[in-house]
Amino acid sequence: MAYSQPHSRVSVLSTSSHSSSVEHLSPTASTTRFSLPSIPATPGAPAYPRPAGVRPNIYDRNLNKTRITEVSGAAFTFLFSEVVQYTQKRVSGINDLERRLNTLGYRIGARVLELMAWRAEAASKAPKREIRFLPALMSIHTQVWRAVFGKPADAIEKSVENADEYMIIDNDPLVERYISVPKDMSTLSCSSFTAGIVEAVLDGLGFPARVTAHNTPMAQFPSRTTILIKLEKSVLEREEVFKG
Amino acid sequence: MAIFGLWVINKAGGLVYQRNFADGLAQLTSNEYLVLAGTLHGIHAITSRLSPIGGSSSGAQVIEGESFKMTILLTATATKFVLLTSLAEPNADNVLQKVYEIYSDAVMKNPFHTPEMPIRSEGFDTRITALIGSGL
Secondary structure (H helix, E strand, C coil): CCCCCCCHHHHHHHHHHHHCCCHHHCCCCCHHHHCCCCCCCCCCCCCCCCCCCCCCCCCCCCCCCCCCCCCCHHHHHHHHHHHHHHHHHCCCCHHHHHHHHHHHHHHHHHHHHHHHHHHHHCCCCCCCCCCCHHHHHHHHHHHHHHHHHCCCCCEEEECCCCCCEEEEEECCCHHHCCCCCCHHHCCCCCCHHHHHHHHHHHHHHCCCEEEEEEECCCCCCCCCEEEEEEECHHHHHHHHHHHC | CCEEEEEEECCCCCEEEEEECCCCCCCCCHHHHHHHHHHHHHHHHHHCCCCCCCCCCCCCCEEECCCCEEEEEECCCCCEEEEEECCCCCCHHHHHHHHHHHHHHHCCCCCCCCCCCCCCCHHHHHHHHHHHCCCC
16 A cells, blocks of 8 residues: 555654644634635635736635646746756765755655646546556646646657667756856756656555656757656566556 | 957956967967956956936947947956947857857856866857857
């Protein structure tokens, strides 16, 4: 069961929610912890009159409307730049930095998967979920990428040497668009953040894997990045059983 | 009709970026460029207080010589972009505005840049090259 062995990276989240499961029920009690705006609890009636022309608070918006809720690209890049700077001050090396970015992405990926499943399947009478690896990989390449970055990834490849390795390729990753990595850190790929998102989605779908990001520049795509997925043995074994 | 060079001066008067694009001006050492940038910073500070109607002004915007013209763009954060061009260059202001745009994208959004320090960003170099032309 997934609950008996929580993933090491979500342990912080799960302990905090256990300790305060009562608080969660009341929106006013949780304001100090999540800095939510305080909303008077009056079910059935609009919480407060809204002046005309003001966009609704993000918490009041419909989760299913994606068309008008795009996020400012500049705001994201500045935030991500600060994230990288903050993280860089607290790590000892490039591997450590990539691991931490991966962890941050993981926490986003877990939420992306849940939100996407809700958006795509909640209304359907027979909700489904991918149980085979290749369709799951395809849906990450198109749906997850479109939900997070607004465009599908550029390619999927399967490793020739190792049967357990698959690659998602992005020719111009959004998170790295304005990042110039200094020469002495040339192996660093800030797309480790994206790798974390992919890892969380795969984990959530039941395909545990180790996901890393690597720079694979080409002449016309200098920031081309490969997201390398190394599946756990159990996944391959299960795929074999499905085939038979 | 030529663009000779581009300087970026930080708010303390230090030269954080300098690049030549065409022959036409005397070649200087990097130390001389630093001194010139510091001097220009001082001159600019004086000119910004010379407004006859009181209050502060934007300071010098164009300085012209016999063979060249210096166009200065002062940003809201007191960073100065200086473009050295020939006298006939008509769109120095446009170029500077685009340089400012590239600077805010490729320098300020880059987590590996330290504010007020020399600009060493591949992305900035590449996009400036695309805008003005290859360096010497």
